[in-house]
Amino acid sequence: MEILRYAIYRFGTMLLTLLLVSVLVFCIINLPPGDFLSNQIAELRATGQEAGVAKAEFLRREYALDKPLWQQYFIWMGLLPGPHGFSGMVQGNFGWSFEFDRPVSEIVGDSLWLTVLVNLAAVLFVYLVALPLGVLAAAKSRTMIDYTAAFIGYLGLATPNFLLALILFYYGHQYLGLPIGGLMAPEYEGEPMSWEKVRSILIHLIVPTFVIGTSGASAMMQRLRANMLDELGKPYVETAVAKGMRPSRMLMKYPLRVAFNPFVADIGNLLPAMVSGSVLVSVVLGLQTIGPVLLQALKSQDMFLSGFVLMFVALLTLIGTMISDVLLVLLDPRIRYESRDT
């Protein structure tokens, strides 16, 4: 039950963090001078379209943009009554996109779970690639295998994600016949789930997963290798070898378990980088995740839309970190439950 208490405590701190993040996000989306509507009003005035001005003024009042900033924040969060009573993030009303003239939830819709899917696939990829390669590189350290793995790892770290995306897409299409662009074939868009749709999504996922995962995988691999090397020098490994254990079994049973800890703990570092990568790669490859939505919203100062996307992206990483923390406690009984008092 101790673990349950820890999980609840961790969930509580996550909510608190999320609250602070929301303040930060709200500040950032209000940084640009003016807002979408006041810009629009100025433009309409300049071109003499008084009819449109009235509508924009109405929207301004409707979304409390004429109130002071701190009130706007609380109304946006749904902690203070706005023109329509309590209706904000907390109540599940994510606001209005001025550019598309539709509610934010309608615009992001499908792209939310596609974002989650892309990131999950990338995380899985990182683990599947980094685990065997890292162990292999450590076990065969200072051999060709080690150097090759290190070289590929360094290249993965140094190549900008978006370039890798373009190159892989090009060659993937030319030699393997992988589809170009998007997360599913166009005919499945807006269709209900079916096996063909799932297949189409899976095929389209190959390149993005690879691209987003590469840099994370190479960092993870290097860290696992270093951890494994530390463990391999210890006396218990010598003992195991001396008593005649097969090397592969020995590796799996002892050093890997110890070296595995940072592997799980590292997801906190990995996830933010991964989500960053997925935003960038989505823009380049035209995936229907929230990356392109964010870019578009930021460029046109569509503040509620960009605010929501930023919050969602933050939530994604926070949840991931929380899960990894709880997993770590399950995995390693030595870790204390309480927060550290220094």
Place this chain on the structure above:
Amino acid sequence: MSRDPSDRGQDERYVDAAPYDPGASLRELERKDLDAPNRVLVWRKFKTHRLGLISGAFLLFCYLMLPFVGFVAPYGPNDRDAEHIYSPPQGVKLFHEGRFLGPFIYPMTSEADLETFQWVVKPDYDTPRQLRFFCEGSQYRLAGLIPADTHLVCAPEGATLFLWGSDRLGRDIFSRILFGAQLSLTVGLIGITVSFVLGIFFGSVAGYFGGKIDWVINRAIEILRSLPELPLWLALSAAVPSNWSPVAVFFIISIILGILDWPGLARSVRAKFLSLREEEYVRAAEMMGASSGRVIRKHLLPNFMSHLIASAALSIPAMILGETALSFLGLGLRAPAVSWGVMLNDAQNLANIEIYPWTAIPMLPIIVVVLAFNFLGDGLRDSLDPYQQ
């Protein structure tokens, strides 16, 4: 134990047949070597890290060249040649039909292909043109100050010199890469300075004073570290007003890159401070009446400044890649500023890369520089502890 007779020297003493390795003495440090100043020790160990040494020299060369790129580049960054749009790279040759001519190029002629509606640019192999050296070309400012118009190498009269091809406006990609280096390489330096100042300040305050301040700073670090960087970078740079001058945009972008990078540094500084503040020499300094600021600056920071420098070398690549990504997406530096990211903006779609592969060349310097910083950082980190074998 009987030894092979060949091991014996003239006076019947045992001589090891293994060849003498002068490098071995570097690794087996003697007492007097160990007493040398720290930087001598670090340098001695760093010298054995071949890859790090080469990378360091390469980066030093790159940064030293920055003020003089105008001299090296054959063209200015925004010189257009409307006649040679998307001209492929021209190779510099020495022999024409078996005859030595000195460095020369074949001029490019462009003609319209009426089937594909593209400009086809082809070399004309009949009329080799020799390159000119130390010639007059477009105006530039040496080190940003001294106006000059002498170039190391120029295109021959009536021909072009596009070593790495030209882009959609007929600008020389090679020259633009050189000029782009000025911004792309310094973005990292400015960013890391910002991140260093913030990181050391918050980290040392948190670690030295502890208690409530520590708690607050620690939470801030945790929150910032748990957020994805790129969306925040995007959001912050989207807030930069579009009427600012390129120089102002450049500075604000580098500061934005640094603002989100400090938490990692602050965390390691804090951890060091937590362990070091209990040492006797700190207590002694405090008892002699040194202020907190003095203890932090004079007694604690020098202990691990070298570690911080190594970690700085490892985080500069992230900033260079960050600038590239921002400019690539159109939210970072904007034309007429030239940086590698801005140049790659042209290579955004697949069709372009397929038809004009040389527009993607700016990715090469990015990869090389990022790799070099990684190797340099690794080498520094390994050599910082000279007593470790």
